[in-house]
Amino acid sequence: MGKIIVIGAGQGGLVAAKHLKNFGHDVVVYEAESRENAAHPWRDDIRRAVFEEAGLTPIPVSDCVQKNKWKFVSPDEKSTLKVPMTPPLEEIAIDRRYLLEYLLKECEGVEVHFNSPVENLITDGDKVAGVRVNGKDVRADMVIDASGYNSKFRREVPKKFGIPEPESDDKFCAFRGYYRADLNKNLPNPPCTLYIKHLGGVGISWCNLSQDNVADVLVGRIGSLSDEELERAKTSLLKNHDFNTGEPIVERRVDISLRYPAGVLVADGYAIVGDSAYMTMPMMGSGIESAMKAGRMLAETIGTDCDFSAKSLYPYQLKFYKQFGFLYVFVDVLKRWALNLPDKDVNWAFSSGLVTDDDMALLSTDENAKGLSFLTILKKIGILFKNFSLVCRAVKYAARGLNAMTVAKRIPKKYDADKVRKWSEKLDKKVRGKKKR
Ligand SMILES: Cc1cc2nc3c(=O)[nH]c(=O)nc-3n(C[C@H](O)[C@H](O)[C@H](O)COP(=O)(O)OP(=O)(O)OC[C@H]3O[C@@H](n4cnc5c(N)ncnc54)[C@H](O)[C@@H]3O)c2cc1C
Numbered sequence: 001m002g003k004i005i006v007i008g009a010g011q012g013g014l015v016a017a018k019h020l021k022n023f024g025h026d027v028v029v030y031e032a033e034s035r036e037n038a039a040h041p042w043r044d045d046i047r048r049a050v051f052e053e054a055g056l057t058p059i060p061v062s063d064c065v066q067k068n069k070w071k072f073v074s075p076d077e078k079s080t081l082k083v084p085m086t087p088p089l090e091e092i093a094i095d096r097r098y099l100l101e102y103l104l105k106e107c108e109g110v111e112v113h114f115n116s117p118v119e120n121l122i123t124d125g126d127k128v129a130g131v132r133v134n135g136k137d138v139r140a141d142m143v144i145d146a147s148g149y150n151s152k153f154r155r156e157v158p159k160k161f162g163i164p165e166p167e168s169d170d171k172f173c174a175f176r177g178y179y180r181a182d183l184n185k186n187l188p189n190p191p192c193t194l195y196i197k198h199l200g201g202v203g204i205s206w207c208n209l210s211q212d213n214v215a216d217v218l219v220g221r222i223g224s225l226s227d228e229e230l231e232r233a234k235t236s237l238l239k240n241h242d243f244n245t246g247e248p249i250v251e252r253r254v255d256i257s258l259r260y261p262a263g264v265l266v267a268d269g270y271a272i273v274g275d276s277a278y279m280t281m282p283m284m285g286s287g288i289e290s291a292m293k294a295g296r297m298l299a300e301t302i303g304t305d306c307d308f309s310a311k312s313l314y315p316y317q318l319k320f321y322k323q324f325g326f327l328y329v330f331v332d333v334l335k336r337w338a339l340n341l342p343d344k345d346v347n348w349a350f351s352s353g354l355v356t357d358d359d360m361a362l363l364s365t366d367e368n369a370k371g372l373s374f375l376t377i378l379k380k381i382g383i384l385f386k387n388f389s390l391v392c393r394a395v396k397y398a399a400r401g402l403n404a405m406t407v408a409k410r411i412p413k414k415y416d417a418d419k420v421r422k423w424s425e426k427l428d429k430k431v432r433g434k435k436k437r
Protein backbone atom coordinates (compact mmCIF):
# COMPACT_ATOMS: atom_id res chain seq x y z
CA MET A 1 0.00 0.00 0.00
CA GLY A 2 1.11 3.59 -0.57
CA LYS A 3 2.11 6.39 1.76
CA ILE A 4 -0.14 9.41 1.18
CA ILE A 5 0.26 12.89 2.66
CA VAL A 6 -2.77 15.18 2.87
CA ILE A 7 -2.12 18.92 3.29
CA GLY A 8 -4.97 20.49 5.28
CA ALA A 9 -7.59 19.10 7.67
CA GLY A 10 -10.58 20.70 5.89
CA GLN A 11 -13.54 18.72 4.62
CA GLY A 12 -11.94 17.66 1.32
CA GLY A 13 -8.71 16.46 2.92
CA LEU A 14 -10.32 14.56 5.78
CA VAL A 15 -12.92 12.77 3.64
CA ALA A 16 -10.18 11.66 1.23
CA ALA A 17 -8.02 10.59 4.20
CA LYS A 18 -10.81 8.51 5.76
CA HIS A 19 -11.53 6.53 2.60
CA LEU A 20 -7.87 6.07 1.66
CA LYS A 21 -7.17 4.71 5.13
CA ASN A 22 -10.04 2.25 4.65
CA PHE A 23 -8.43 1.13 1.38
CA GLY A 24 -5.36 0.25 3.43
CA HIS A 25 -3.02 3.16 2.65
CA ASP A 26 -0.78 4.79 5.19
CA VAL A 27 -2.29 8.31 5.44
CA VAL A 28 -0.84 11.32 7.25
CA VAL A 29 -2.61 14.71 7.44
CA TYR A 30 -0.68 17.92 8.20
CA GLU A 31 -2.79 20.88 9.35
CA ALA A 32 -1.27 24.35 9.79
CA GLU A 33 -3.62 25.46 12.57
CA SER A 34 -4.23 24.12 16.06
CA ARG A 35 -7.20 21.78 16.57
CA GLU A 36 -9.08 24.66 18.27
CA ASN A 37 -8.52 27.13 15.40
CA ALA A 38 -8.64 24.90 12.34
CA ALA A 39 -12.41 25.26 11.85
CA HIS A 40 -14.22 28.58 11.38
CA PRO A 41 -16.12 29.53 14.57
CA TRP A 42 -19.54 29.80 12.89
CA ARG A 43 -22.31 27.81 11.19
CA ASP A 44 -22.73 27.18 7.46
CA ASP A 45 -25.48 25.51 5.48
CA ILE A 46 -25.28 22.07 3.91
CA ARG A 47 -27.70 19.41 2.66
CA ARG A 48 -27.93 16.70 5.30
CA ALA A 49 -27.85 13.91 2.69
CA VAL A 50 -24.32 14.95 1.64
CA PHE A 51 -22.75 13.06 4.54
CA GLU A 52 -24.08 9.74 3.27
CA GLU A 53 -23.34 10.71 -0.33
CA ALA A 54 -19.71 11.25 0.72
CA GLY A 55 -19.63 7.79 2.33
CA LEU A 56 -19.75 9.06 5.92
CA THR A 57 -21.84 8.14 8.94
CA PRO A 58 -25.09 10.16 8.88
CA ILE A 59 -25.25 13.11 11.30
CA PRO A 60 -27.69 12.20 14.12
CA VAL A 61 -30.94 14.18 13.89
CA SER A 62 -30.42 15.30 17.49
CA ASP A 63 -27.28 17.18 16.35
CA CYS A 64 -28.98 18.92 13.41
CA VAL A 65 -30.10 22.53 13.36
CA GLN A 66 -32.52 23.67 10.66
CA LYS A 67 -31.16 26.12 8.06
CA ASN A 68 -32.64 29.59 8.55
CA LYS A 69 -35.08 31.45 6.32
CA TRP A 70 -33.72 34.26 4.14
CA LYS A 71 -34.91 37.39 2.41
CA PHE A 72 -33.03 39.21 -0.36
CA VAL A 73 -32.94 43.01 -0.54
CA SER A 74 -32.56 44.91 -3.83
CA PRO A 75 -29.59 47.31 -4.32
CA ASP A 76 -31.84 50.38 -3.75
CA GLU A 77 -33.17 48.65 -0.58
CA LYS A 78 -36.75 49.31 -1.73
CA SER A 79 -37.84 45.75 -2.59
CA THR A 80 -37.38 42.32 -1.05
CA LEU A 81 -37.84 38.69 -2.06
CA LYS A 82 -38.39 35.88 0.44
CA VAL A 83 -36.55 32.61 -0.12
CA PRO A 84 -38.76 29.68 0.89
CA MET A 85 -37.78 27.17 3.53
CA THR A 86 -36.64 23.71 2.48
CA PRO A 87 -38.42 20.71 4.10
CA PRO A 88 -37.43 20.16 7.76
CA LEU A 89 -33.75 19.23 8.18
CA GLU A 90 -33.19 18.72 4.45
CA GLU A 91 -30.62 21.51 4.77
CA ILE A 92 -28.90 22.12 8.07
CA ALA A 93 -26.74 24.87 9.54
CA ILE A 94 -23.67 23.06 10.78
CA ASP A 95 -21.20 24.37 13.34
CA ARG A 96 -17.79 24.17 11.67
CA ARG A 97 -16.07 23.07 14.87
CA TYR A 98 -18.60 20.25 15.29
CA LEU A 99 -17.95 19.30 11.66
CA LEU A 100 -14.19 19.11 12.22
CA GLU A 101 -14.58 16.89 15.30
CA TYR A 102 -17.09 14.67 13.47
CA LEU A 103 -14.69 14.24 10.51
CA LEU A 104 -11.75 13.53 12.83
CA LYS A 105 -13.84 10.78 14.42
CA GLU A 106 -14.56 9.37 10.96
CA CYS A 107 -10.79 9.36 10.29
CA GLU A 108 -9.93 6.78 12.92
CA GLY A 109 -6.45 5.40 12.30
CA VAL A 110 -5.31 8.39 10.24
CA GLU A 111 -2.35 10.30 11.70
CA VAL A 112 -3.41 13.97 11.96
CA HIS A 113 -0.75 16.52 12.94
CA PHE A 114 -2.03 19.96 13.98
CA ASN A 115 0.22 23.04 14.25
CA SER A 116 2.13 21.63 11.27
CA PRO A 117 2.20 24.06 8.34
CA VAL A 118 3.63 22.42 5.24
CA GLU A 119 6.39 24.64 3.87
CA ASN A 120 6.74 23.31 0.35
CA LEU A 121 6.46 20.28 -1.90
CA ILE A 122 9.44 18.04 -2.63
CA THR A 123 9.81 16.91 -6.23
CA ASP A 124 11.84 14.17 -7.93
CA GLY A 125 12.11 15.37 -11.52
CA ASP A 126 8.50 15.87 -12.63
CA LYS A 127 7.01 13.84 -9.79
CA VAL A 128 5.77 15.25 -6.49
CA ALA A 129 7.57 13.11 -3.91
CA GLY A 130 6.65 14.54 -0.49
CA VAL A 131 6.56 17.71 1.59
CA ARG A 132 8.77 19.75 3.85
CA VAL A 133 7.08 20.14 7.23
CA ASN A 134 8.24 20.87 10.78
CA GLY A 135 11.77 21.43 9.44
CA LYS A 136 12.00 17.96 7.86
CA ASP A 137 11.57 16.45 4.41
CA VAL A 138 8.86 13.78 4.55
CA ARG A 139 8.71 11.58 1.47
CA ALA A 140 5.52 9.94 0.20
CA ASP A 141 4.09 8.20 -2.86
CA MET A 142 1.48 10.90 -3.24
CA VAL A 143 0.51 14.33 -1.89
CA ILE A 144 -3.10 15.52 -1.78
CA ASP A 145 -3.33 19.30 -1.75
CA ALA A 146 -6.43 20.12 0.32
CA SER A 147 -5.01 23.35 1.71
CA GLY A 148 -7.86 25.63 0.64
CA TYR A 149 -8.36 28.47 -1.80
CA ASN A 150 -5.01 30.19 -1.22
CA SER A 151 -2.95 27.02 -1.76
CA LYS A 152 0.65 27.92 -2.49
CA PHE A 153 1.46 24.38 -3.56
CA ARG A 154 -0.33 24.57 -6.93
CA ARG A 155 2.50 26.80 -8.17
CA GLU A 156 5.18 24.30 -7.08
CA VAL A 157 3.83 21.46 -9.22
CA PRO A 158 6.01 21.02 -12.35
CA LYS A 159 4.77 23.42 -15.04
CA LYS A 160 4.20 20.74 -17.65
CA PHE A 161 0.97 19.73 -15.87
CA GLY A 162 -0.51 23.25 -16.10
CA ILE A 163 -2.38 23.52 -12.77
CA PRO A 164 -4.16 26.90 -13.14
CA GLU A 165 -3.99 29.82 -10.70
CA PRO A 166 -7.03 32.05 -10.08
CA GLU A 167 -7.42 35.56 -11.54
CA SER A 168 -8.34 38.56 -9.38
CA ASP A 169 -12.08 38.50 -10.20
CA ASP A 170 -12.22 34.80 -9.24
CA LYS A 171 -11.99 35.78 -5.59
CA PHE A 172 -14.72 36.79 -3.15
CA CYS A 173 -13.02 38.72 -0.35
CA ALA A 174 -15.22 38.18 2.66
CA PHE A 175 -15.34 39.45 6.20
CA ARG A 176 -17.45 37.50 8.67
CA GLY A 177 -18.18 38.41 12.26
CA TYR A 178 -20.36 37.17 15.09
CA TYR A 179 -21.65 39.93 17.41
CA ARG A 180 -23.68 39.88 20.60
CA ALA A 181 -27.41 40.19 19.88
CA ASP A 182 -29.87 42.15 22.02
CA LEU A 183 -32.92 39.88 22.05
CA ASN A 184 -35.12 42.65 23.51
CA LYS A 185 -34.86 44.64 20.28
CA ASN A 186 -36.74 44.14 16.97
CA LEU A 187 -35.93 40.60 15.93
CA PRO A 188 -35.85 40.00 12.18
CA ASN A 189 -38.44 37.79 10.49
CA PRO A 190 -37.18 35.97 8.48
CA PRO A 191 -33.99 35.83 10.56
CA CYS A 192 -31.61 36.31 7.60
CA THR A 193 -31.33 39.40 5.39
CA LEU A 194 -29.04 39.43 2.37
CA TYR A 195 -28.30 42.70 0.56
CA ILE A 196 -27.49 42.33 -3.13
CA LYS A 197 -24.86 44.82 -4.42
CA HIS A 198 -24.92 46.40 -0.99
CA LEU A 199 -24.16 50.16 -1.01
CA GLY A 200 -23.19 49.95 -4.68
CA GLY A 201 -20.40 47.40 -4.05
CA VAL A 202 -19.89 44.43 -6.37
CA GLY A 203 -20.88 41.71 -3.93
CA ILE A 204 -23.24 41.09 -1.03
CA SER A 205 -23.64 41.73 2.69
CA TRP A 206 -25.83 39.99 5.23
CA CYS A 207 -26.98 40.45 8.79
CA ASN A 208 -28.69 37.44 10.38
CA LEU A 209 -29.94 36.39 13.75
CA SER A 210 -28.21 33.03 13.90
CA GLN A 211 -29.59 29.86 15.49
CA ASP A 212 -27.20 30.55 18.38
CA ASN A 213 -28.89 33.93 19.01
CA VAL A 214 -25.93 36.00 17.85
CA ALA A 215 -25.77 38.55 15.03
CA ASP A 216 -24.01 36.95 12.06
CA VAL A 217 -22.56 39.59 9.72
CA LEU A 218 -20.92 39.01 6.35
CA VAL A 219 -19.54 41.58 3.93
CA GLY A 220 -18.07 40.23 0.71
CA ARG A 221 -16.84 41.89 -2.46
CA ILE A 222 -15.35 40.56 -5.68
CA GLY A 223 -11.60 41.06 -6.11
CA SER A 224 -10.92 43.19 -3.02
CA LEU A 225 -12.58 44.58 0.10
CA SER A 226 -10.98 47.74 1.48
CA ASP A 227 -11.13 48.61 5.19
CA GLU A 228 -13.19 51.72 4.34
CA GLU A 229 -15.77 49.75 2.35
CA LEU A 230 -16.00 47.18 5.12
CA GLU A 231 -16.56 49.84 7.80
CA ARG A 232 -19.23 51.56 5.69
CA ALA A 233 -21.08 48.25 5.20
CA LYS A 234 -20.82 47.29 8.88
CA THR A 235 -22.13 50.70 9.96
CA SER A 236 -25.09 50.43 7.60
CA LEU A 237 -25.93 46.91 8.85
CA LEU A 238 -25.75 48.14 12.45
CA LYS A 239 -28.16 50.95 11.63
CA ASN A 240 -30.65 48.68 9.84
CA HIS A 241 -30.62 45.86 12.41
CA ASP A 242 -30.83 47.11 15.96
CA PHE A 243 -30.62 43.59 17.48
CA ASN A 244 -26.96 43.66 16.37
CA THR A 245 -25.09 45.35 19.23
CA GLY A 246 -21.81 45.49 17.27
CA GLU A 247 -19.95 43.94 20.25
CA PRO A 248 -17.67 41.42 18.52
CA ILE A 249 -17.45 37.77 19.56
CA VAL A 250 -15.30 36.78 16.62
CA GLU A 251 -14.21 38.49 13.38
CA ARG A 252 -12.31 36.98 10.42
CA ARG A 253 -11.36 37.90 6.89
CA VAL A 254 -11.35 35.01 4.44
CA ASP A 255 -11.14 34.48 0.66
CA ILE A 256 -13.75 32.36 -1.11
CA SER A 257 -13.49 30.89 -4.60
CA LEU A 258 -15.88 32.31 -7.15
CA ARG A 259 -14.77 30.39 -10.19
CA TYR A 260 -15.32 27.09 -11.92
CA PRO A 261 -13.13 24.10 -10.92
CA ALA A 262 -9.49 23.92 -12.01
CA GLY A 263 -9.12 22.45 -15.50
CA VAL A 264 -6.23 20.29 -14.27
CA LEU A 265 -6.68 18.38 -11.01
CA VAL A 266 -3.82 15.87 -11.17
CA ALA A 267 -0.07 15.57 -11.71
CA ASP A 268 2.42 12.76 -11.06
CA GLY A 269 2.14 12.02 -7.32
CA TYR A 270 -0.25 14.93 -6.74
CA ALA A 271 -3.95 15.81 -6.79
CA ILE A 272 -5.95 18.84 -5.65
CA VAL A 273 -9.30 18.64 -3.92
CA GLY A 274 -11.88 21.08 -2.54
CA ASP A 275 -11.23 24.82 -2.40
CA SER A 276 -7.63 24.48 -3.58
CA ALA A 277 -9.19 23.14 -6.81
CA TYR A 278 -11.92 25.89 -6.70
CA MET A 279 -14.65 23.27 -6.33
CA THR A 280 -17.48 25.55 -5.33
CA MET A 281 -20.49 26.41 -7.41
CA PRO A 282 -19.88 30.16 -7.81
CA MET A 283 -22.13 32.25 -5.50
CA MET A 284 -24.11 29.26 -4.27
CA GLY A 285 -22.28 28.25 -1.10
CA SER A 286 -21.77 24.62 -2.06
CA GLY A 287 -18.07 24.27 -1.19
CA ILE A 288 -18.40 21.85 1.73
CA GLU A 289 -20.49 19.47 -0.36
CA SER A 290 -18.13 19.64 -3.35
CA ALA A 291 -15.02 19.17 -1.22
CA MET A 292 -16.46 16.12 0.58
CA LYS A 293 -17.76 14.44 -2.57
CA ALA A 294 -14.53 15.10 -4.45
CA GLY A 295 -12.54 13.71 -1.50
CA ARG A 296 -14.49 10.46 -1.83
CA MET A 297 -14.13 10.42 -5.63
CA LEU A 298 -10.37 10.86 -5.41
CA ALA A 299 -10.02 8.10 -2.79
CA GLU A 300 -12.19 5.71 -4.80
CA THR A 301 -10.18 6.42 -7.94
CA ILE A 302 -7.00 5.45 -6.10
CA GLY A 303 -8.65 2.52 -4.32
CA THR A 304 -6.08 -0.12 -3.45
CA ASP A 305 -3.90 0.88 -6.40
CA CYS A 306 -0.32 1.99 -5.79
CA ASP A 307 0.27 3.70 -9.11
CA PHE A 308 0.10 7.42 -8.31
CA SER A 309 0.93 8.76 -11.77
CA ALA A 310 -1.20 11.52 -13.30
CA LYS A 311 -2.49 8.95 -15.77
CA SER A 312 -3.78 6.71 -12.97
CA LEU A 313 -5.27 9.63 -11.05
CA TYR A 314 -6.93 11.18 -14.10
CA PRO A 315 -10.26 9.23 -13.84
CA TYR A 316 -10.85 11.33 -10.69
CA GLN A 317 -10.78 14.52 -12.78
CA LEU A 318 -12.89 12.92 -15.49
CA LYS A 319 -15.53 11.81 -13.00
CA PHE A 320 -15.59 15.17 -11.24
CA TYR A 321 -16.07 17.08 -14.49
CA LYS A 322 -18.72 14.66 -15.78
CA GLN A 323 -20.73 14.81 -12.56
CA PHE A 324 -20.31 18.40 -11.37
CA GLY A 325 -17.61 20.40 -13.17
CA PHE A 326 -19.52 21.01 -16.41
CA LEU A 327 -22.45 22.48 -14.49
CA TYR A 328 -20.22 24.75 -12.38
CA VAL A 329 -18.77 26.06 -15.66
CA PHE A 330 -22.25 27.16 -16.78
CA VAL A 331 -22.97 28.80 -13.43
CA ASP A 332 -19.61 30.63 -13.59
CA VAL A 333 -20.55 32.27 -16.90
CA LEU A 334 -23.98 33.33 -15.59
CA LYS A 335 -22.32 34.66 -12.45
CA ARG A 336 -20.04 36.90 -14.56
CA TRP A 337 -23.16 38.29 -16.22
CA ALA A 338 -25.14 38.75 -12.99
CA LEU A 339 -22.28 40.46 -11.14
CA ASN A 340 -21.85 43.00 -13.88
CA LEU A 341 -25.53 43.88 -14.13
CA PRO A 342 -26.13 47.57 -13.45
CA ASP A 343 -27.99 48.22 -10.17
CA LYS A 344 -30.97 49.57 -12.11
CA ASP A 345 -31.52 46.19 -13.82
CA VAL A 346 -31.40 44.31 -10.52
CA ASN A 347 -33.79 46.82 -8.91
CA TRP A 348 -36.09 46.37 -11.89
CA ALA A 349 -36.05 42.56 -11.56
CA PHE A 350 -37.14 42.93 -7.92
CA SER A 351 -39.81 45.59 -8.44
CA SER A 352 -41.30 44.73 -11.85
CA GLY A 353 -43.04 41.55 -10.70
CA LEU A 354 -40.67 39.44 -12.80
CA VAL A 355 -39.93 37.37 -9.70
CA THR A 356 -42.24 37.42 -6.67
CA ASP A 357 -42.32 35.71 -3.27
CA ASP A 358 -44.92 33.31 -4.71
CA ASP A 359 -42.61 32.39 -7.61
CA MET A 360 -39.76 31.76 -5.18
CA ALA A 361 -42.03 29.39 -3.24
CA LEU A 362 -43.16 27.67 -6.44
CA LEU A 363 -39.62 27.31 -7.77
CA SER A 364 -38.28 25.92 -4.51
CA THR A 365 -38.91 22.33 -5.57
CA ASP A 366 -39.17 20.66 -8.98
CA GLU A 367 -42.63 19.39 -8.09
CA ASN A 368 -43.89 22.85 -7.22
CA ALA A 369 -42.29 24.35 -10.33
CA LYS A 370 -44.63 22.20 -12.43
CA GLY A 371 -47.43 24.20 -10.80
CA LEU A 372 -46.37 27.37 -12.68
CA SER A 373 -49.35 27.97 -14.93
CA PHE A 374 -49.11 28.75 -18.63
CA LEU A 375 -50.73 32.13 -17.94
CA THR A 376 -48.14 32.97 -15.26
CA ILE A 377 -45.30 32.11 -17.62
CA LEU A 378 -46.85 34.24 -20.40
CA LYS A 379 -47.19 37.12 -17.94
CA LYS A 380 -43.50 36.80 -16.98
CA ILE A 381 -42.41 36.78 -20.61
CA GLY A 382 -44.49 39.94 -21.13
CA ILE A 383 -42.74 41.64 -18.19
CA LEU A 384 -39.33 40.45 -19.37
CA PHE A 385 -39.79 41.99 -22.79
CA LYS A 386 -40.35 45.39 -21.20
CA ASN A 387 -36.59 45.33 -20.59
CA PHE A 388 -35.48 44.09 -23.98
CA SER A 389 -31.79 44.99 -23.59
CA LEU A 390 -31.64 42.85 -20.43
CA VAL A 391 -33.20 39.94 -22.33
CA CYS A 392 -30.58 40.28 -25.09
CA ARG A 393 -27.70 40.28 -22.61
CA ALA A 394 -29.16 37.31 -20.72
CA VAL A 395 -29.51 35.33 -23.95
CA LYS A 396 -25.93 36.19 -24.97
CA TYR A 397 -24.48 34.97 -21.67
CA ALA A 398 -26.69 31.89 -21.55
CA ALA A 399 -25.39 30.97 -25.02
CA ARG A 400 -21.81 31.52 -23.84
CA GLY A 401 -22.50 29.38 -20.77
CA LEU A 402 -23.89 26.55 -22.89
CA ASN A 403 -20.90 26.82 -25.21
CA ALA A 404 -18.45 26.62 -22.30
CA MET A 405 -20.41 23.69 -20.88
CA THR A 406 -20.09 21.85 -24.19
CA VAL A 407 -16.31 22.33 -24.09
CA ALA A 408 -16.27 21.13 -20.47
CA LYS A 409 -18.11 17.95 -21.46
CA ARG A 410 -15.53 17.32 -24.19
CA ILE A 411 -12.84 16.74 -21.58
CA PRO A 412 -10.18 14.34 -22.99
CA LYS A 413 -11.23 10.77 -22.20
CA LYS A 414 -7.65 9.51 -21.88
CA TYR A 415 -4.80 11.19 -20.06
CA ASP A 416 -2.18 13.10 -21.99
CA ALA A 417 -0.62 16.04 -20.07
CA ASP A 418 -0.42 18.19 -23.17
CA LYS A 419 -3.99 17.54 -24.30
CA VAL A 420 -5.45 18.10 -20.83
CA ARG A 421 -3.54 21.39 -20.43
CA LYS A 422 -4.73 22.60 -23.84
CA TRP A 423 -8.33 21.62 -23.06
CA SER A 424 -8.08 23.50 -19.75
CA GLU A 425 -6.80 26.64 -21.52
CA LYS A 426 -9.56 26.46 -24.11
CA LEU A 427 -12.19 26.06 -21.40
CA ASP A 428 -10.81 29.08 -19.58
CA LYS A 429 -11.14 31.27 -22.66
CA LYS A 430 -14.73 30.12 -23.18
CA VAL A 431 -15.71 30.83 -19.57
CA ARG A 432 -14.06 34.25 -19.48
CA GLY A 433 -15.08 35.17 -23.01
CA LYS A 434 -11.49 36.18 -23.79
CA LYS A 435 -9.61 35.65 -26.99
CA LYS A 436 -6.29 35.35 -25.13
CA ARG A 437 -5.41 34.89 -21.47
C1 LIG B 1 -17.78 32.90 5.14
C2 LIG B 1 -17.93 31.60 4.42
C3 LIG B 1 -19.19 31.04 4.26
C4 LIG B 1 -19.33 29.83 3.59
N1 LIG B 1 -20.56 29.27 3.51
C5 LIG B 1 -20.70 28.03 3.00
C6 LIG B 1 -21.97 27.35 3.06
O1 LIG B 1 -22.95 27.87 3.60
N2 LIG B 1 -22.04 26.11 2.53
C7 LIG B 1 -20.96 25.51 1.93
O2 LIG B 1 -21.08 24.38 1.46
N3 LIG B 1 -19.76 26.13 1.86
C8 LIG B 1 -19.60 27.36 2.38
N4 LIG B 1 -18.39 27.99 2.33
C9 LIG B 1 -17.30 27.37 1.55
C10 LIG B 1 -16.64 26.24 2.31
O3 LIG B 1 -16.21 26.71 3.56
C11 LIG B 1 -15.43 25.71 1.56
O4 LIG B 1 -15.73 25.54 0.20
C12 LIG B 1 -14.97 24.38 2.15
O5 LIG B 1 -14.73 24.52 3.52
C13 LIG B 1 -13.71 23.90 1.44
O6 LIG B 1 -13.14 22.81 2.12
P1 LIG B 1 -11.63 22.39 1.85
O7 LIG B 1 -11.42 21.13 2.58
O8 LIG B 1 -11.34 22.41 0.41
O9 LIG B 1 -10.74 23.56 2.43
P2 LIG B 1 -10.69 24.28 3.83
O10 LIG B 1 -11.89 23.95 4.65
O11 LIG B 1 -10.37 25.70 3.53
O12 LIG B 1 -9.45 23.59 4.56
C14 LIG B 1 -8.13 23.85 4.22
C15 LIG B 1 -7.25 23.55 5.42
O13 LIG B 1 -5.89 23.59 5.02
C16 LIG B 1 -5.13 24.20 6.03
N5 LIG B 1 -3.88 24.69 5.45
C17 LIG B 1 -3.69 25.77 4.65
N6 LIG B 1 -2.39 25.91 4.34
C18 LIG B 1 -1.74 24.88 4.94
C19 LIG B 1 -0.37 24.48 4.99
N7 LIG B 1 0.59 25.18 4.38
N8 LIG B 1 -0.06 23.37 5.69
C20 LIG B 1 -1.02 22.65 6.33
N9 LIG B 1 -2.33 23.00 6.34
C21 LIG B 1 -2.68 24.09 5.64
C22 LIG B 1 -6.05 25.29 6.55
O14 LIG B 1 -5.67 25.72 7.84
C23 LIG B 1 -7.40 24.58 6.52
O15 LIG B 1 -7.69 23.94 7.73
C24 LIG B 1 -18.20 29.19 3.01
C25 LIG B 1 -16.94 29.76 3.16
C26 LIG B 1 -16.80 30.93 3.88
C27 LIG B 1 -15.42 31.48 4.07
